[in-house]
Amino acid sequence: MDPIGKKLLDIAKDNLGYTEKGDGYTKFGDWWTKTQDSDHNAYFKTAPWCDMFLAWAAEEAGVEEQAGQFAATVDHAKWFKKHDAWGKEPVPGALVFYDWNGSGDVDQIDHVGLVEKVDGKTLHTIEANADGYKLMRKKRDMDSVVGFGYPGKVKQEKYTPKHSAPAPKVESLTGAAPKSQTGETIPTGEVPAQEVLLTGVLAFVLCGTVALAAGRAAAAKAPTASPIRVRKRGKHHRVPVEMPVDLTPADFDAADAGTTVMPVLSLAAAHEAEDREFWGRIAPLKEDDELAFWDDLHAESTLTGAGEYASTPSFR
Template sequence: MDPIGKKLLDVAQKQLGYTEHGSGYTKFGDWYAQHIDGDHDSYFKTAPWCDMFLAWAADKAGVAEQAGQFASTVDHAKWFKDHGAWGHTPEPGALVFYDWSGSGDIDQIDHVGIVEKVDGHTLHTIEGNADGYKLMRKTRSMDDVVGFGYPGKIQVTEAKYSPKHAAPATTVDKVGAPAATTHSHEEQHSGSGGQQLPAQDVVLGGILAFVLCGTVALAAGRAAAAKAPTTPPIRVRKRGKHHRPSTPVALPADVTPADLDAADAGTTVMPALSLAAANEAEDREFWGRIAHLEEDNELAFWNSLHAEATESEAGPAVGPAAGSEAGPGAGSAADEYATTPGFR
């Protein structure tokens, strides 16, 4: 008989006759929802409970790591197979998985129970949710069996053993101090009286020296780290005439430094050119303003001709005509403007 399965059977036999409530509620599904399902889904309280019964029994028997705790029969069977605890030989204490269609396919498993006794080709089992509502004994043939899971073959990974008599690590402040006597498990039963061999003294001395050197190196590293600046120095790059490219700009092939100097010297003629342009503009403005005087001069000329013609018909004039005075006066003014230096 499977030794772990035997513990499951002991728990299961005490639950024979348990019947689900009319709503489908079972204490096994309620327990599963509270303790196994991470979401505490109330669905499991009324769900099919053949496998949840085995999860509950494994918990009560203290063999959950070997028997597994599932609500899905397919996942449970695959778990046994992945752990090398799957087979096709019936054995008391083994979990038996069924497919009612007889396909033998692990993905088609419908039901699970635990084998109580094997009688040739007949199995005597204890099953939850048997006949759809009860925990009871059943007699089955091998025809619908897909396989068996053997809880006793599951290898449980134990926590790494740490002997309680091991001494704590030596601290820096105790380096060089007499080491406290620590006896191993073997020494306590060897009758040696706690005497250490010379080789052990050498090893202990080497370990202490290594610890001391490491402590000194760590202290030196921390001191150097404390002196190092936490942030790099800030470098400000200023703008100005001193900010020039590291590589001089190359001149075009047809331009020489002499051409640049000549161009710089040539800029001195610009004020003279600007003054000439200003004078020309002033001249244009001036002559524009006195243009009407020239028209008056011509008008005075025609007026004088008219006056002479009138005098010849009427006789000598008593005095100069008003127009004759205006004519010469206007002409003289125009001549004066015309001969003024700087305007012609």
């Protein structure tokens, strides 16, 4: 028993006895006109309906892709041949195609039905439009048979969305030649200009993404406020103090001029990095007296010849 054909037989048994109207109208032809024919041609409403019934039954059973949906028996038989599901052996559940003249020619097919049982050379079938008007059981010999279509042998085509594609290989992003498991470089042909351009664009996007992430991480770590409270220079910086023997103004100038090299993320990020370094250096001086001492010491080193403070402040 063909497994897909069995489903068609179950639908056919449930509809045995259906008879077309006086003018040839059938619900199967009406269904074909409304849902399958793109032109909605009213001709099919009263046309011979042996194959349109099978198309309707296939939809009812959910096996359209394996049973096929046709209104013309010749096209249906050729469809089975195309899918390597055509043969001469009678099998229950197979579709049987007839030529009443016995020519055996696919192009001369007149009628189609479903094989329900095989008894020697006699076929027991269920056929729509049998005797020209009814869905009924029939007994047929093999003389008029052109061939059989086996829906269970039709392979279902797996649907692949058009937008899906395999993930790009690392080599396509980096431009590096692929390597074998032994580590040897596999020779490749010249890369087309379009692929080189695409690789460059992808590399630029990846680098930009990494740089942006690094910049955001650095900004997130930057303190929103200084770790030490310092009063502005002025009121509490009145008495100059002596400079330690082992330090000179040049030492302070050299230290003040030193700059830590930072990645060029942005001007704001560079300023924040410089501020963090400064506050980190004076973090041990948390006592106000010690901080005042070093602040006054720096201020004294920047006094002008006239005894007044220089225009550049020492600490904020």
